[in-house]
Amino acid sequence: MSFRKAEWPRKLRSHEWYGGSSRDHIYHRSWMKNQGLPADLFDGRPVIGICNTWSELTPCNAHLRDLAQRVKHGIYEAGGLPVEFPVFSTGESSLRPTAMMYRNLAAMEVEEALRANPLDGVVLLVGCDKTTPALLMGAASVDIPAIAVSGGPMLNGWFRGRRVGSGTALWQMSEEIKAGTMTGEEFLDAEQAMSRSPGSCNTMGTASTMASMAEALGMALSGNAAIPAVDSRRRVMAHLTGRRIVQMVKDDLKPSDILTREAFENAIRVNGAIGGSTNAVIHLLAIAGRAGVDLTLDDWDRLGRDVPTIVNLMPSGKYLMEEFFYAGGLPVVIKRLGEAGMLHRDALTASGESQWDEVKDAVNWNEEVILPVEKALTRQGGVAVLKGNLAPKGAVLKPSAASPHLLKHRGRAVVFEDIDDYKRKINDDALDIDETCIMVMKNCGPRGYPGMAEVGNMGLPPKVLKKGINDMIRISDARMSGTAYGTVLLHVSPEAAVGGPLAIVRDGDMIELDVEARRLHLDVPDDEIMQRLAAWKPPVAVPASGYARLFATHVEGADTGADFDFLKGSRGKAVPRDSH
CATH class of the missing domain: 3.50.30.80 (IlvD/EDD C-terminal domain-like)
Structure with missing residues (x-):
């Protein structure tokens, strides 16, 4: 299955802002030109947003400025005009009381930024675990062409010959301290080995899981999930994503075309095969709610129950994301599910091709990392x-x-x-x-x-x-x-x-x-x-004011995704009334 090719050129959304000679059109263009943009960049080419969750307060995402530049290169090459903008960055390692409290806030900001600005498509730059669902939720709510690119995982940590998995090693070592089998000095020494490069968790934690979910849903290019943050191929992925979004705008390929019931069923099965985070349950339920797909906890149990966990990564297994990438990454896992009859092969992806066409030639280079089914970590994985x-x-x-x-x-x-x-x-x-x-x-x-x-x-x-x-x-x-x-x-x-x-x-x-x-x-x-x-x-007690009150008043239960009750379904891309 391939996506239809739209007629081109067609009137773009950004034309409402930039495409004419009225006072209002000149107003919008002239202000943009104070950044040194040549006049011919407003000749009707697609305007592509780069929604960046870069923040030095979110260590997993602190390297995303460089990736944004790579995305821009690709957009320019393909004939688009890139415009980068920041959104609230939800970093799990520092944010209190918890980053999850602000996932919905970030999703609201993304939705309103996309709807209110002259954007024809958007690249979602994500990394730390809540930023991925937040941006996908916001994009699904507006339904303009959108594609995600992840920041990638950290390199392996090593301590005295032992793999140090981000997070997992922390839980293990803190228990060893309480058991008296590790000293405080050793714990402090190990700290220096836990996070030795830019990137998100190098285990199959929630960040790596949600990067995998974006790829399994079809909302990222094939191979996106596992490339380490510092590997040059991560920059290539960003560059190619920039190229691809321009064509997606030309083809009018939107989240609603990709985020189908079949896509979510694929993602649930992939989550089982990789031993993914339980957090994926809440996030996929929330994304499905924004996309108007009726997904339930019962679907998670039914679809994932018979899926073997074949990715031998911490916390379920032995290895880390770096080895997963070298073994072939998520395309190998998706191919394995397709061969086993557990994949909707025709599900559309952001590439414009089917999920199966994207992975059918994938090769497993290390069967210690991506296991044969007969050596699965558990024969009934999933959640x-x-x-x-x-x-x-x-x-x-x-x-x-x-x-x-x-x-x-x-x-x-x-x-x-x-x-x-x-x-x-x-x-x-x-x-x-x-x-x-x-x-x-x-x-x-x-x-x-x-x-x-x-x-x-x-x-x-x-x-x-x-x-x-x-x-x-x-x-x-x-x-x-x-x-x-x-x-x-x-x-x-x-x-x-x-x-x-x-x-x-x-x-x-x-x-x-x-x-x-x-x-x-x-x-x-x-x-x-x-x-x-x-x-x-x-x-x-319900807080008296502020975002905390909004959250407590409107958040739904974990069983439906913990989204706000007033944010279900897509609200579309209507152009706001010009007030000038």
């Missing part, structure tokens, strides 16, 4: 969606990062009312807990935290770690970093802060988990659950 009286609208778990012996378990609840309560109690040897217990944390969902922080992978108590135990079941309405691991149930919906059953779990309650049966059950009589819920009172 497991569990439901029951503790999670009526669902909770998610990543099987490839979980401990097999804990996938069916009954245990006593040890409850933390919120993240601060957890921090107060977890290191106390008097805490009544052992490895058979189930750790439960409340009030860390979209409204509860607020923003739904990555705190769901609660560190284990030191007295358990000192026994050599490195995993326990943990349940919360929070998220966890895609770099994290363990038998962790996340995104419990409805969340505690809005009165979901999680809110009334008490110390000593028995909880039953059965991943195969997709069941999460609070073993408390129904009438007692109802009595507890009737007595429950909201623990968090």
